[in-house]
Amino acid sequence: MTQEMQFKKIVAQYCKTEPEKITNDMRFREDLGFSSLDFMSFLGELEDTFDIELEEEDLVQILTVAEALEMMERLKAEA
């Protein structure tokens, strides 16, 4: 399984959209129905699953799946 699919499988646990149907331009709040609690819990799970450390200041910038995926991949590469 690719890292991107693993990422989308985690996203799918928090919404009613199947991983295969999650596209990178989807917005967490508006398109996938994430609440603030969902989003922050999801980010915590990303940290634990991919063993990365998110900068809390950067989190407010993330609106779409692509932005979160890009951040996760960058941090994973740096780790």
Place this chain on the structure above:
Amino acid sequence: MKEYYPLTAAQKMHHNWIRKYKTQQVSGVSVVASLKAALDFGLLKKCIQLEFERYGCMRIRFTKPDAKGEVKQYIVEKETRDIPLKDLSGMSLAEADHLMQQWAYETFDGDDIPLCDVTMVKLPEGYNGFFIHMDHRLIDSCGLVVMINDLMQLYTHYKFQSAYPEDLADFEEVLAKDLQRANNEKRFAKDKKFWDDQLDALGEPLYSDIQGPSVLEEARKLHGDKNLRAADIELKDLFVEVKDYYLEPEPTKNLIDFCMNHQLSMTNLLLLGIRTYLSKVNDGQEDITIQNFISRRSTHDEWTSGGSRTIMFPCRTVISADTDFMSAAYEIQNVQNRIYMHSNYDPALIEEEMRKRYHTPDNTTYESCYLTYQPMPVKMDNPHLVNISQHSKWFANGAATKKMYLTVSHTENGGMNFSFHYQTAHLEEHDMELLYYYMMRILFKGIAEPDMSIGDIINQV
């Protein structure tokens, strides 16, 4: 073979209250759900028994406490108890409510015993349904709503051949995952750092009371410490009264629209309303802490596994009088979002850290107000029941661990209900009236003029 598990942080919160207040009554949760329709009670009984099989949290039991007072939990495979039917239809609705209120006061005393009772009820005015009484260590209000809906889906499946409800997540699997996450050392270190950093940055919190600074002054006298920043909690007289206030649909819509237009959550707006009131009645105090309950349900499995997932964390903000309403709201939102990320942490450890750092006396607190925003109504969300009148009601357990606990929920007609549970040892209905009145004045002044400073709002309302 039976597996024994430690309690999660959310369960421990209730367990610690039972130990502290020396009664299981503080951990009771009760609700009645009914329909204005004839029910097939034989079928309903079968569905309730099936629900015991589907919803594992209903079968949790606790071992005898060890020398330290700690218990383990396990899930029994089968619950074979009968489900009784009580006929209250000859009473008035008020009399039936009064009787069910007495049931809600009952305690589950003993070890290794069932902690979930379901009673089918025939109610006055043609309502029929069931009354559920459980220990909060097994379930929270969201979990109960999910259970009620699942149960009625089972009923309509067998009665009207509607679709069988979707599988619920396995409680034991979700519990094991939660405990595994709590034991993740890296996660624990991050969460601990977040909470410690807050204390490093802001120092010891300062108590703020609904009744003003005199309560803290009293505590200072009692403890002979003029610099004390915490006040005593009530340990003996836990009797609680409930006062509900209803906000009409139109003003409710104004609050919801404001939240939507400013990407603000209702919880944070409510927290701002309460904290501004506390600031107003405490001589403009800027450092305010409110305990806010978080449901900790995000994934599909967390939503459908049941269990007691709701946990409270202190929402502490220091907001100066010259901060405008909108900025204050975003400041609270920022704090709350960060708390959400660290909500796996055990709040008892935050308290422990404060006691270690500040030598806070036993049985004192920094908070007088507790908030739950409950957007999920107790409504049987089922297409077969859509045109049938429903009657649901939560019953207080009669023993409050908190001085004032506000539950805000939405009503079916688009309004909002503000349910104040207050300890009668120190508070009266008039205190709740003042709190609600000023909270509304503050919120509506703020959403009308979001650029106005908090200080000006306090002066003008």
